[in-house]
Amino acid sequence: MNNHKVRKYTIRAVEYLIAAIFAVINLIPVFWGVITSLKNPREISRIPPQIFGFEPTLMHYQTVLSGQFFRSIMNSVLFSLFAIMLGLILGYLAGYGFARRKFRFKSLLFFLVVVGIPLSGGSSVLLIPNYLYMLKLHMTNQFYTLPLIYAAYNLPMAIWIFIAGIKAVPFELEEAARIDGVSQHYIVTRLVPPLVKPSIASAALFIFIGSWNDYITASVMVSGNLKVIQQSIYDFMGFFGLEWGPLTASTTIAVIPILIVFTIAGRQLVSGLTAGAVKG
Amino acid sequence: MGKKKINLSILYTVPASLLLIMFLIIPLIFALYCSFYQYKYMMQGSFVGLANYIECFVTPRISQSFLITFIVTFASTAISIFLGLVLALWIDRRSGLFAYFIEMIGLIPWVISMVVAGLLWRWMFNAELGLFNVIIRAMGFAGVDVIQNKTAAQVALIFVLSWRTIGYAMVMILAGLKGIDDTLIEASHIDGANSLQTLFLIKLPMIKSSVLLSTIVLTVSNFTNNTVPKVLTGGGPVNATNVVTLEQYNLSFVYYEFGKSSALSVLIMICTVIIIACYIKVAKYKI
Numbered sequence: 083m084n085n086h087k088v089r090k091y092t093i094r095a096v097e098y099l100i101a102a103i104f105a106v107i108n109l110i111p112v113f114w115g116v117i118t119s120l121k122n123p124r125e126i127s128r129i130p131p132q133i134f135g136f137e138p139t140l141m142h143y144q145t146v147l148s149g150q151f152f153r154s155i156m157n158s159v160l161f162s163l164f165a166i167m168l169g170l171i172l173g174y175l176a177g178y179g180f181a182r183r184k185f186r187f188k189s190l191l192f193f194l195v196v197v198g199i200p201l202s203g204g205s206s207v208l209l210i211p212n213y214l215y216m217l218k219l220h221m222t223n224q225f226y227t228l229p230l231i232y233a234a235y236n237l238p239m240a241i242w243i244f245i246a247g248i249k250a251v252p253f254e255l256e257e258a259a260r261i262d263g264v265s266q267h268y269i270v271t272r273l274v275p276p277l278v279k280p281s282i283a284s285a286a287l288f289i290f291i292g293s294w295n296d297y298i299t300a301s302v303m304v305s306g307n308l309k310v311i312q313q314s315i316y317d318f319m320g321f322f323g324l325e326w327g328p329l330t331a332s333t334t335i336a337v338i339p340i341l342i343v344f345t346i347a348g349r350q351l352v353s354g355l356t357a358g359a360v361k362g
Numbered sequence: 363m364g365k366k367k368i369n370l371s372i373l374y375t376v377p378a379s380l381l382l383i384m385f386l387i388i389p390l391i392f393a394l395y396c397s398f399y400q401y402k403y404m405m406q407g408s409f410v411g412l413a414n415y416i417e418c419f420v421t422p423r424i425s426q427s428f429l430i431t432f433i434v435t436f437a438s439t440a441i442s443i444f445l446g447l448v449l450a451l452w453i454d455r456r457s458g459l460f461a462y463f464i465e466m467i468g469l470i471p472w473v474i475s476m477v478v479a480g481l482l483w484r485w486m487f488n489a490e491l492g493l494f495n496v497i498i499r500a501m502g503f504a505g506v507d508v509i510q511n512k513t514a515a516q517v518a519l520i521f522v523l524s525w526r527t528i529g530y531a532m533v534m535i536l537a538g539l540k541g542i543d544d545t546l547i548e549a550s551h552i553d554g555a556n557s558l559q560t561l562f563l564i565k566l567p568m569i570k571s572s573v574l575l576s577t578i579v580l581t582v583s584n585f586t587n588n589t590v591p592k593v594l595t596g597g598g599p600v601n602a603t604n605v606v607t608l609e610q611y612n613l614s615f616v617y618y619e620f621g622k623s624s625a626l627s628v629l630i631m632i633c634t635v636i637i638i639a640c641y642i643k644v645a646k647y648k649i
Contacts, residue, residue, distance in 0.1 A: 097452075101460070104449070105467045107525070111482035112474065114493050118485065130496055172378040179374025186372065191379050196645070198386055200582045200638050206607045207586045207634050210614050210627045211393035212385060217404070218392070234385035237378055295475035298589050302615065312477040316593065319481070326485055333478040344473050348466045351473070355530075356537035 112337060119143070119330040126327055142331035146318075151332060153307065154314040161310060162293040164229035169240050169289040170282060172233070177244025177281075178270060182253070198238030206298055208235075213302045223304050231303065232293040239292075239354075240285040246357040247281025248274065284354030287347050294340060311336050390631060397624035404620070414625035423601060424626065427609040434516070434605060435584045438523035443577050445524070446531025451565070453532075454539040465536070468529025476526070480593030483522050484509065512602040515595045519603045522594055523584050531576050538572025539565065571644055578641040582634055606630060 118126060120138040125131075179185070180192060201207060212231065216222045255277075256269055264273070275282070297312035304310070309317075315332045322328045344351065397414050400407035418424050449468065453461045471479060486494050487508035495505040508514045542565065550560045588607035591597060597604040597612070610630065613623035 097456075100452075101464060104464065108467050108471055108529070110493070111479065111486055112470070114486060115478075115482045127491060129491065130500070131491065131493065172381060176375040176378035179371055183371035183374065185369055185375075188372075188375075191372075191375050193642075194379060194382050194387070196642060197638055198382055200579055200641055201386060201634065206588045206611075207627070207631055208386065208389055209588075209607075210610060210620075210623050211389035211631075213614070214396055214620060214624065215389040215392045230381070231385055234381045237382060241378060291473055295473075295477075297475065297477045298592075298611075312475050315477050315481065319593070326488075326491075329481060330485065333481055336478050337474050340473055340475070341470075344466075344470070348469070351469065352465060352533055355533055 115330040115337075116334050118326055119334045121327065123325075123327055142327040143335070146328050146331045146335070150309065151311075151314050151335075154309045154311050155335070157308060158294055158311040161228045161232060162290050164226075165232035165236065165293045166286050166289045168229065168233040169236055170286060173237055173240030173244050173285055174275070174278075174282070175270075176237075176241045177248050178274065180241065181245045181248040182256075195238045195241050199242060201238075209298060209302060212299070216303065222302075223306075223308060225308065227303050228293075228296075228300060228308070228310065231299055232289065232296065235299075236289040236292040239288050243281050243285045243288070243354045243357050244278065247278040251277045280350060280353065283347055284350035284357075287343065287351050288354055290343060291340065291351075294336075393624045393627050393631075396621065397628050399621055401618075401620035401622075401624075404618070407621075410621070414621045415629070417622055418625050418629060423604070424606070424609055426601065427604045427606045430516075430602075430604060431585060431606040434520055434523065434603075435581060437520045438527070438584050439577060439580045441520070441524040442527040442531045442580055443573065445528045446576070447535050447573060449528070449532045450535040450539055451561070454536060465529075465533055468532050470529070471526045472530045476587070476589035477593050479522065479526060480590045483518070483525075484594055487518055509595055510599050512599055515599060515603050519591055519594060519605075522590055523587065526590070527580050527583065531580060534576040534579075535569060535572055538569035541572075542568045574644045575641065578637055578644065582637050582641075585637070586630065586634060 117133060119142050120140070121132075121136055122139050122141060125136045176195075180188070180195075213222070216227065221227055251274060256273070259269055259273055260266075295312065296310070297316060300310045300313045301316065304313075315329070315336060318329055318332055396406075398409060398411060400410045400413075449464070453464050486492050489495060489505065489507035489510070492508075494508070499505050506514050508518045546564060546568075547560060550564050555563065586607055588605065588611055591603050591605050591608050592611070595603040597608045606626070607630065610623050610626045613619045613626060
């Protein structure tokens with residue numbers, strides 16, 4: 083009996099130890115980045131480095147935010163918002179069509195969505211093709227370039243999430259509304275959206291993460307005043323010559339919104355991620 | 363009577379499909395077209411047939427970069443899936459806040475941007491001041507200049523790619539585990555199966571497709587990832603981490619050889635399509 087208890091507590095202890103190691107490995111770069119960003123240059127180059135017990139300073143944040151960086155943050159915010167709006171509207175409509183209707187070419191169009199999920203996940207496959215093509219159309223370096231591309235790249239995943247969400251809404255509800263004389267327009271724009279709020283949240287989250295975190299597409303598509311945040315961080319690597327104070331300050335700024343959104347809506351992210359994968 | 367009702371349901375999907383066709387399909391066709399032409403900077407030259415492709419195959423740097431990419435992709439995906447599977451099997455036994463906490467912590471490397479992750483790990487691996495070397499030295503070993511050492515840089519790249527995606531693999535596989543009918547597990551216990559037998563005869567076969575699906579997604583993601591190597595090692599030292607997507611990027615924006623880089627894009631595309639074909643076969647998507 084006693085032996086059993088000892089065994090149980092040992093397993094518990096080992097589990098917490100593994101959890102702690104896992105947490106440290108996952109979080110240490112971000113944690114160390116935040117600590118570094120708060121140190122003055124002398125503290126940064128001090129050996130051994132101090133984790134606590136140094137005078138924190140915001141000087142690197144001032145350096146970073148006084149330049150073009152603030153503008154690129156605003157660009158990223160705007161581009162992400164536009165991409166989210168476009169992606170949600172198009173994704174919801176397509177999701178509704180796929181989940182509720184029968185039409186010609188349905189499986190062909192659905193195939194496009196399915197192929198798009200892994201394809202756009204690693205958008206660097208499309209990097210050079212899209213660059214050459216956009217250049218031909220004179221659509222590079224415009225205010226609408228990135229929102230359109232971000233919406234397109236994240237659309238397959240958004241449609242996928244909406245299909246799963248809308249299918250979970252009982253069809254009888256729509257039929258009942260139709261018998262009551264409600265128009266199709268009302269059903270699509272008023273009745274269904276409130277019922278798929280979790281899908282809206284998780285699709286929005288996916289589009290936001292995809293847009294906010296993109297570097298490589300932005301790096302070939304836009305420059306100058308249209309630069310986005312990740313691009314500015316990358317450019318800092320050359321500009322500050324790997325000066326780690328400003329660099330870690332900029333990465334910290336880039337991570338904060340992601341972590342806030344993720345903390346609030348992490349559940350939605352997981353449910354969106356596994357929307358189609360649950361059926362073993 | 364007589365008036366035929368036209369089915370307009372396709373209209374729901376038209377705007378989304380147009381956007382996808384415009385940014386996913388047409389560019390690929392256009393790149394295929396470009397790959398048959400010579401390019402001098404941005405000027406399209408004469409039709410050269412398969413010359414760009416042949417050049418891709420005979421340039422040692424490019425074939426070398428394919429080899430590096432295959433190794434890096436295989437190693438990082440294998441590590442992610444294996445550790446993701448182990449972690450998923452572990453937290454599947456637990457529930458509530460603890461499991462939630464592990465899931466969320468696991469996904470953080472995946473939600474932060476690759477530029478940030480690459481840069482922060484580069485800082486961790488810094489020769490003098492990086493936390494990694496500080497700890498290594500405190501343990502009595504000689505420090506390693508990770509980014510300047512060929513093998514170390516390759517290992518670091520594999521490490522960071524796995525680090526990013528272990529949580530993703532865990533969450534996907536966990537979803538598969540949660541989908542297993544509990545009565546099946548109970549029945550196996552009643553029949554006298556021990557936990558190892560339950561694992562190998564019930565759980566693993568039941569989650570086969572979610573393991574396969576996440577393997578495929580991560581293979582594509584690691585194969586086509588060029589942000590992490592670009593930021594972490596920049597392809598160096600001496601091309602040791604020059605993965606194929608980085609080579610493609612440099613061909614375009616450093617050497618301005620757009621014909622050749624289109625050909626290389628098409629080759630990368632073919633590899634990706636093969637992997638995606640497996641994905642569709644495994645997923646058995648139906649609408």
